[in-house]
Amino acid sequence: MINYKFLEHTADIKFRAYGKTLNAVFENCALAFSDTLSRGKKIKSEKKKTISLEGKDNESLLYNFLEELIYLLDAEYFVVSKAKVKIKDNKLNGVIYGDRVDNYKDLDHIKAATYAEMYIKKRKDGKWEAQVVLDV
Amino acid sequence: MIKQIAKNIWEISKEGKxxxxxxxxxxxxxxxxxxKDKTLEQINNVAMLPGIVKKSIAMPDAHQGYGFPVGGVAAFDLKTGIISxxxxGYDINCGVRLLVSNLDKKEFLKKRKEVIHQIKRDVPSGVGRGGEFKLDDKEINQVLESGVSWAVSKGFGNKRDIENCEDSGCIPGADAKKVSQKARGRGRNQLGTLGAGNHFLEVQEVEKIFDEEIANVFGLKKxxxxxxxxxxxxxxxxxxxxSDYIKAMENAYGFSHLPDxxxxxxxxxxxxxxxxxGAMRAAAxxxxxxRHLMMCKVxxxxxxxxxxxKLDLVYDxxxxxxxxxxxxxxGFKRELCVHRKGATRSFGIGRKExxxxxxxxxxxxxxxxxMGTxxxxxxxxxxxxxxxxxxxxHGAGRVLSRTYAKKHISIEKVKKQLKEHDVYIEANSEKGMVEEAPEAYKDVNEVVRVSHELGIGNLVVRLKPLAVIKG
Structure with missing residues (x-):
């Protein structure tokens, strides 16, 4: 199973992420996010940050998770490489790995997560799938 | 059902909700x-919002956005309507300012690379480069509530720069208290920076004047x-x-009744x-x-x-x-809340604003x-x-996705095109240049022709780029 794939969207970035568990689908969303920022280059996992977030459903938790990654980029000059998360009862605890922004030259920017076309679902085959549109 | 009801005007009939x-x-x-994309569906979704007046509109450069289409305009009744x-858009008061100079093309071309290089050094662009203005909370509050007059009071720019900015560079009713700490954290180091994506700074020449009298008033002389x-x-x-207020509104009013x-x-x-x-006006x-501080650097x-x-501000x-x-x-005068997302106000003669x-x-x-057109x-x-x-x-409006552009357009082709048009470019990212290639956009000539034919914004001057700085 692939971790994520990008889809066509006229103006913004749209992707679908997959995973055997809800945790994995969030982690793969972080990989797609990192891939968008780095324009396909590999970001090193030099540093880590602990995060703790809440949502009121899976979608709002994912929105808040992506928003946190953008906050780290803008406010703390931290670019994500990968994430390890545990989700229970709409609460997420985890670790974000990544590196300093100024170690990379060719980064793209992401303005915001959006709810546009967003979904997270458990498929009939038991695997999880999420779709996200990022405003870039 | 969509049908053409007049030249350049299409109507989607009112159906369902x-x-x-x-x-x-x-x-x-x-x-x-x-x-080709979901623009029409998004126009319909906007038409479902409470208190919308008369019509849900898309401009000639419209394309799919999130929620509203980009190029979407909707006016709402102040009693029964909503604000969304x-x-x-996420980029509140994304906008454009134009400066006119006393230089001509021949003079500029002698030092083109040097000047552009200097601007590139002075105006931070791209991701992770902060500006030189690192503000504490008190100063941020002044920026948010006083706007451009704060900058002028600090010695950046002059009084004319205030007069020649939309809302005199400060929208009344801005409330800094309504801007979250998180938003301040993200913006704190970013004042006076261009950003990335489709943001840019271009040096252009006046290439053709369509309306001499008006061009003259705008300072576009020859x-x-x-x-x-x-x-x-x-x-x-x-x-x-x-983001903060999308979440707050969703919490307060839910979303199950919304089409998106x-x-x-x-x-x-x-x-x-x-x-x-209050927060939106502060962010604006x-x-x-x-934009004012970048202008000062330029x-x-x-x-x-x-x-x-001498570079004078025409308008912002x-x-x-x-x-x-x-x-x-x-037949009745009404105050309305007009949302413009990727659309430009086009007030005519006599508007007091x-x-x-x-x-x-x-x-x-x-x-x-x-880029380059x-x-x-x-x-x-x-x-x-x-x-x-x-x-x-508000622009040409995208037609190709970034993903498609990166797959199908080569950087060599983009560079060749720019060279053929004699456009000098300094960009942070070659991939970014490909994403913003001219083919990825609609034909801007066609967009403005439609605007002019409809009489919603009439042609004054055409500008040709000579140098581009891309974030």
């Missing part, structure tokens, strides 16, 4: 582009005259403000709407100051190579914003083309009030 019909302003060629951050166009917004501070979760909204009369308006002021860079150069316009404006609807000199002509409108200066009209709630296009 739509409160009003949808209207698209486009030629047949532009309509073919618009039909998704109808303004062909070959050098001008500078700056396109940027409210950076992370604005983006976070939009991104259309979260609050009744205009509610406290939450008032809070958002931040954007005015952001002036400085020009001065170091052309000591006698917001193309992602909501405003309370008066319009005549069915305009600087005095432009009350005699209508307001200047700037329509940037895609023409940009246009238009003038607002009185007819636009009835046709489009005084709105017109």
């Amino acid at each position: 739509m409160n009003v019909p949808g209207i698209v302003f486009a030629s047949e060629a532009l309509m073919n582009d618009i039909k 951050p998704g109808g303004i 062909e070959g005259q050098i001008v500078v166009l700056i396109h940027s917004g409210s950076r992370g501070l604005g983006h976070q403000t939009a 979760r991104e259309l979260a909204s609050a009744p205009i009369e509610s406290q939450l709407a008032k809070d958002y308006l 002021n931040f954007a005015f100051v952001n 002036r400085g860079a020009f001065k170091s190579y052309f000591p006698k150069s 316009i917001a193309h992602n914003i909501a405003k309370f404006e008066e319009f005549e609807v069915d 305009l600087p005095k000199i432009y009350q005699k002509t209508g307001q200047p409108i700037f329509i940037p083309g895609s 023409y940009s246009y200066v238009l003038v607002g009209t009185n007819e636009s009030a009835n046709i489009s709630f005084s709105s017109t296009a």
